Amino acid sequence: MENSDLFVCIDHVAYVGPDNEDAVKYYTEVLGWHELHREVNEEQGVFEIMVAPAAELTEHMTQVQLIQPTRPDATTAKWLEKNRPGLHHMAWRVADIDAVSATLRERGVRLLYDEPRIGTGGSKINFMHPKSGKGVLIEIVQPGTGH
Numbered sequence: 601m602e603n604s605d606l607f608v609c610i611d612h613v614a615y616v617g618p619d620n621e622d623a624v625k626y627y628t629e630v631l632g633w634h635e636l637h638r639e640v641n642e643e644q645g646v647f648e649i650m651v652a653p654a655a656e657l658t659e660h661m662t663q664v665q666l667i668q669p670t671r672p673d674a675t676t677a678k679w680l681e682k683n684r685p686g687l688h689h690m691a692w693r694v695a696d697i698d699a700v701s702a703t704l705r706e707r708g709v710r711l712l713y714d715e716p717r718i719g720t721g722g723s724k725i726n727f728m729h730p731k732s733g734k735g736v737l738i739e740i741v742q743p744g745t746g747h
């Protein structure tokens with residue numbers, strides 16, 4: 601795969617905190633952002649709200665994903681025990697997650713899941729371990745139809 605075919609844009613940046621309704625109130629009422637989507641992802645143990653600076657997404661617009669853990673054994677709950685609320689990960693959009701995953705593995709990148717899992721809006725997701733992301737947890741995401 602050519603380097604130019606790997607990544608499309610920064611899809612979203614994820615904030616983790618204990619109270620999503622409080623976080624979304626701040627983004628919408630103080631900062632003037634728009635809530636575009638919300639859902640609970642049982643597998644990941646997160647309640648997430650997608651917000652953007654515009655009411656309609658343009659092609660490569662980056663969203664902020666507000667995340668509240670839904671159970672104590674969720675990875676984000678464990679993260680909150682060790683860190684203050686704040687930026688948790690960055691997600692890079694891809695067109696073909698299987699092809700990109702294969703190329704990244706060939707290049708020695710450590711992906712957390714053998715196969716993609718389901719993310720926001722039916723997207724397909726995987727994560728690069730922070731050790732493979734220069735200290736940053738990076739999600740790769742192939743958008744679904746409800747994104």
Ligand SMILES: C[C@@H](C(=O)O)C(=O)SCCNC(=O)CCNC(=O)[C@H](O)C(C)(C)COP(=O)(O)OP(=O)(O)OC[C@H]1O[C@@H](n2cnc3c(N)ncnc32)[C@H](O)[C@@H]1OP(=O)(O)O
Nearest residue numbers: 641644646675676679688689719720725727730735736737
């Ligand atoms: C639904 C969705 C969507 O977008 O559609 C989502 O986003 S779900 C979002 C929530 N889901 C996820 O995050 C799933 C992927 N994440 C994970 O599986 C986990 O968080 C791991 C990345 C494997 C870390 O778990 P682990 O149990 O190993 O934690 P740990 O505290 O022992 O951390 C191991 C090392 O990774 C570092 N580390 C942990 N979390 C980090 C983070 N968010 N950013 C940067 N570094 C991080 C720790 O500092 C530590 O470094 P040192 O070893 O140097 O001390």
